[in-house]
Amino acid sequence: MAAPDVVWKGGRFGSTSRPDRWWISPSLVFLGFGAFIVYATWAAFQNGYYTYGPYISPFYSPEIFGSSPHALLGGKPHWFPSFLPFSPALFILWIPGGFRLTCYYYRGAYYKAFWADPPACAVGEPRKVYLGERSFPLILQNFHRNFLRLSYLVWAFLVYDAVRAFFFPDGFGIGVGTIVLVINVVLLAGYIFGCHAFRHLVGGSLRQISDYPARQKLYECVSCLNGQHKKWAWASLFWVGFSDIYVRLCSMGIWHDWRLL
Numbered sequence: 001m002a003a004p005d006v007v008w009k010g011g012r013f014g015s016t017s018r019p020d021r022w023w024i025s026p027s028l029v030f031l032g033f034g035a036f037i038v039y040a041t042w043a044a045f046q047n048g049y050y051t052y053g054p055y056i057s058p059f060y061s062p063e064i065f066g067s068s069p070h071a072l073l074g075g076k077p078h079w080f081p082s083f084l085p086f087s088p089a090l091f092i093l094w095i096p097g098g099f100r101l102t103c104y105y106y107r108g109a110y111y112k113a114f115w116a117d118p119p120a121c122a123v124g125e126p127r128k129v130y131l132g133e134r135s136f137p138l139i140l141q142n143f144h145r146n147f148l149r150l151s152y153l154v155w156a157f158l159v160y161d162a163v164r165a166f167f168f169p170d171g172f173g174i175g176v177g178t179i180v181l182v183i184n185v186v187l188l189a190g191y192i193f194g195c196h197a198f199r200h201l202v203g204g205s206l207r208q209i210s211d212y213p214a215r216q217k218l219y220e221c222v223s224c225l226n227g228q229h230k231k232w233a234w235a236s237l238f239w240v241g242f243s244d245i246y247v248r249l250c251s252m253g254i255w256h257d258w259r260l261l
């Protein structure tokens with residue numbers, strides 16, 4: 001039998017007896033997440049300035065089709081519709097985008113920040129009925145576990161890019177960009193390996209996890225990352241955007257990539 005809809009019996013929209021400044025957190029989420037979405041969308045459609053030497057922007061990796069030396073399958077495919085704007089980022093960004101959009105932490109954050117459902121705990125909502133995530137479109141949030149598997153694949157390519165960033169045309173070296181791309185994969189690892197769905201995969205589905213010592217250990221490691229999931233989420237979001245900016249500005253000749261080794 002389907003669970004009945006929950007009816008909010010509180011006061012009008014925004015009413016609360018909370019004495020703290022509860023609106024600060026959703027406002028910051030709105031500004032931070034909104035700024036990232038605007039920048040990432042703009043960057044994805046540029047189709048230029050996304051590589052510099054051995055570096056490639058994480059927004060464009062893996063570059064399946066494209067004009068740079070990083071492209072896996074060559075240039076723009078002949079079957080690509082001519083009326084659509086072409087960019088290598090459009091083949092790949094839907095995976096990390098979908099992963100973050102369906103992330104359990106981000107859901108809680110942007111439901112509050114973007115459509116006030118609720119604006120914060122114990123604060124009056126603009127609507128009276130809570131429908132949950134049982135109907136379209138929010139039922140699509142269940143695809144998070146599928147995005148998780150695809151995201152590990154993308155992350156593996158980003159690790160490859162970080163390793164490749166040590167190999168310049170004149171041989172092995174370390175540039176500031178190398179460090180930027182290495183930090184990027186470390187922060188992304190902290191985020192995606194602390195995923196709630198991954199924790200379920202490694203041990204959450206077991207009836208008695210202590211019967212599986214290796215999986216219990218892994219479960220504890222994931223739980224450790226999961227405890228700071230919000231921090232990993234924001235740090236990795238900021239850094240992946242900064243990595244794109246770094247490669248882009250070096251490629252445009254605005255920033256100089258210092259070689260440390």
Ligand code: FES
Binds near residue numbers: 191
């Ligand atoms: S719950 Fe946040 S990445 Fe899976």
